[in-house]
Amino acid sequence: MxxxxxxxxxxxxxxxxxxISIVYLASAATLLALVMGDSQALKTEWVDDLVSIVPxxxxxxxxRVKRRAPNAKFPYGYHRASTVAFFAAAVCLLGVGGYLLFxxxxxxxxxxxxxxxxxxxxxxxxWRGWLGLSAIAYSAVPAxxxxxxxxxxxxxxxxxxxxxxxxxxxxxxxxxxxxMIGIVGLGLGWWWADAAAAAxxxxxxxxxxxxxxxxxxxxxxxxxxxxxxxxxxxxxDKIAWGARALxxxxxxxxxxxxxxxxxxxxxxxxxxxxxxxRLLVQATEKLQQLDDRLNLVVVPVGELPxxxxxx
Amino acid sequence: xxSAAAKVLxxxxxxxxxxxFPRDSRDTLERVEHxxxxxxxxxxxxxxxxxxxxxxxxxxxxxxxxxxxxEDVHAHVTWRRGPAGELxxxxxxxxxxxxxxxxxxxxxxxxxxALTRPYYADRVIASSPGENALLLRLERxxxxxxxxxxxxxxxxxx
Numbered sequence: 001m002x003x004x005x006x007x008x009x010x011x012x013x014x015x016x017x018x019x020i021s022i023v024y025l026a027s028a029a030t031l032l033a034l035v036m037g038d039s040q041a042l043k044t045e046w047v048d049d050l051v052s053i054v055p056x057x058x059x060x061x062x063x064r065v066k067r068r069a070p071n072a073k074f075p076y077g078y079h080r081a082s083t084v085a086f087f088a089a090a091v092c093l094l095g096v097g098g099y100l101l102f103x104x105x106x107x108x109x110x111x112x113x114x115x116x117x118x119x120x121x122x123x124x125x126x127w128r129g130w131l132g133l134s135a136i137a138y139s140a141v142p143a144x145x146x147x148x149x150x151x152x153x154x155x156x157x158x159x160x161x162x163x164x165x166x167x168x169x170x171x172x173x174x175x176x177x178x179x180m181i182g183i184v185g186l187g188l189g190w191w192w193a194d195a196a197a198a199a200x201x202x203x204x205x206x207x208x209x210x211x212x213x214x215x216x217x218x219x220x221x222x223x224x225x226x227x228x229x230x231x232x233x234x235x236x237d238k239i240a241w242g243a244r245a246l247x248x249x250x251x252x253x254x255x256x257x258x259x260x261x262x263x264x265x266x267x268x269x270x271x272x273x274x275x276x277x278r279l280l281v282q283a284t285e286k287l288q289q290l291d292d293r294l295n296l297v298v299v300p301v302g303e304l305p306x307x308x309x310x311x
Numbered sequence: 312x313x314s315a316a317a318k319v320l321x322x323x324x325x326x327x328x329x330x331x332f333p334r335d336s337r338d339t340l341e342r343v344e345h346x347x348x349x350x351x352x353x354x355x356x357x358x359x360x361x362x363x364x365x366x367x368x369x370x371x372x373x374x375x376x377x378x379x380x381x382e383d384v385h386a387h388v389t390w391r392r393g394p395a396g397e398l399x400x401x402x403x404x405x406x407x408x409x410x411x412x413x414x415x416x417x418x419x420x421x422x423x424x425a426l427t428r429p430y431y432a433d434r435v436i437a438s439s440p441g442e443n444a445l446l447l448r449l450e451r452x453x454x455x456x457x458x459x460x461x462x463x464x465x466x467x468x469x
Binding site for chain 1: 332334335336427428438440441442443447451454455
């Protein structure tokens with residue numbers, strides 16, 4: 001399969017950002033685990049950070065697998081690996097979010113009152129909530145900037161998995177705000193603030209999980225290629241116009257799908273007369289020049305076979 | 312996003328400035344100061360035992376710590392003796408402010424009430440859940456008295 005050449009350095013950059021994310025999220029999760037005490041909001045934030053490690057891990061794992069050459073067992077190559085990783089990460093997110101929502105709401109219903117305890121420095125005793133707030137700040141601020149960097153890379157690479165990861169990092173920053181409000185509310189004597197904040201954070205996880213499961217399933221169902229902003233790509237139209245512009249072509253229709261950053265599909269052409277093989281080869285080369293992600297097959301047919309292809 | 316973060320930061324700075332933070336969910340500390348401190352006593356030597364301590368209270372390490380705390384917040388203590396389960400349930404409901412009697416930090420009640428840090432080995436004092444100000448004030452009372460408790464217990468074991 002044809003892999004876009006100039007993306008090599010983008011890939012390297014994306015892998016580096018993924019590694020930074022993993023190390024940083026692991027440190028944030030460790031810090032939160034140390035200070036969370038009985039706070040449900042901090043516990044939820046901790047799990048949030050833990051599951052946020054999955055998408056960059058999946059990205060790194062799949063970025064190695066997806067570049068393997070096609071073989072007899074996998075004749076279409078391994079590009080779908082990234083979609084599979086993306087799907088797994090999304091399902092994981094949805095499940096964890098559901099569990100945390102249940103956990104938070106049951107604490108609200110049970111009217112559990114949380115006490116955070118204290119820590120001492122040099123014989124001076126302070127409220128533990130301050131540690132919690134610092135840990136949340138540590139977990140939120142860099143996540144916001146990592147999210148922005150990933151979003152930019154995802155748009156350049158048209159990588160939906162990376163885009164989803166970026167969204168999650170940015171959502172982490174928002175949910176951290178909720179966790180902070182929960183801890184401050186707890187400090188103001190509102191017994192429900194902690195669990196309520198936890199429930200809000202888990203709703204955010206569920207929302208992330210749900211939208212990404214949907215996206216992943218759509219890709220596995222061979223949805224038309226879409227940009228990271230969920231807009232349809234205009235490539236099928238361009239290819240069809242390009243094919244129809246050829247002198248020997250009467251009608252043309254295009255069917256495209258996205259295989260983890262590589263666009264695969266067929267160009268059906270109804271020729272005006274008998275077709276020379278060299279014309280087919282030329283047409284394929286010309287049409288593939290429209291985008292370096294394209295892997296096209298030009299098929300001469302008697303009549304256009306698919307009603308729903310771009311004709 | 313940025314303005315929300317600024318607001319949170321502003322609120323936090325405002326809170327550090329005022330001395331009534333954290334607060335209690337039932338305003339227990341405010342009620343206890345210059346008022347009544349209700350303490351449940353599980354009979355358990357040498358932590359809390361007998362009734363021949365000062366003013367008819369129990370003797371023991373926990374009892375001494377409670378008296379120290381009461382002194383700090385100008386409260387007078389009313390002691391209530393009873394079986395552990397009964398006292399813990401009262402504590403959870405906010406009908407008692409503290410429970411003492413050699414409670415261990417891994418007590419099965421730890422999810423339902425608040426506990427101090429261990430002040431001697433794994434011994435803690437149980438405090439009303441959700442009362443962050445009370446617990447903080449109690450811990451501040453215990454901190455400088457750790458040595459006292461240690462001496463008391465070494466003497467008692469002799």
